[in-house]
Amino acid sequence: MRILISADMEGATGVTGVDDVIAGTEPWRRFRELFTGDVNACVSGLFAAGATETLVNEAHSVQRHLLLERLDGRARMLTGRHKPLSMMEGVDSGVDGVVFLGYHTGAGAEGVLSHTYMESGLSGVWLDGIHASEGRLNAALATEHGVPVLLVTGDDLTCVEAGSYAPECRTVPVKECVSRYAAVCSTPERTSSAIRTTASDAMGLAGRGEGEVEPHRVELEFTGTHLAAAAALVPTVEQLSPRRVGFDAADMTTAMKTFKVITTVASKAAQDTYG
């Protein structure tokens, strides 16, 4: 059984602040170790229950945060930017399950460091009319490839939301959200133990099925009108109101590629301080 671990950092053990996830800062140096610890606990639990291969896809920001030298020797790591499927690169390589590790809630939602791909600038994303986090978008992509979501870790609200897009999946809340930048955190010792045990349990869900290719509609609402105007320059994207755009895609892979182009263009239109 081959398992993909899509590893994001905002939902890692102990992470609550902006500097915790910004490369080069003092807090980041500390939290990249805790992030690596969460991944190792997951790898250990998956192998204990029958995984034969794990690919860890670094999915946070510049995608260079995990410490390869500290990673469980049985894991392989995909690191660095410019991957066609981004956070989900590798889902089309014949894997039997995917783990969303260190995930967080979506733009405009309550939750620690909530956002959807853009750290700021988006106030909401909707997939087929449902408010969407990265987890919901990525789960739809997994469905397209017949890959089940086995396990989601993050704050408590991330875990609750996971139940709405992947009802079968196991969850490990590593912290309880108090605000976007505060949480009651469990220690690495406790979260590692919970992640390891639950990952083993989640292996019972592994096994690739038939993919389901369906058309999808995605809508995005920005915090500024100029961001929506920039996004609407992307072919197939329609401006629906001063701050909202939307588009239809024949399948989820195309939807995610279009989404990535939109967020790349809109990010370039954002200004320091005023957004």
Ligand SMILES: [Zn+2]
């Ligand atoms: Zn993220």
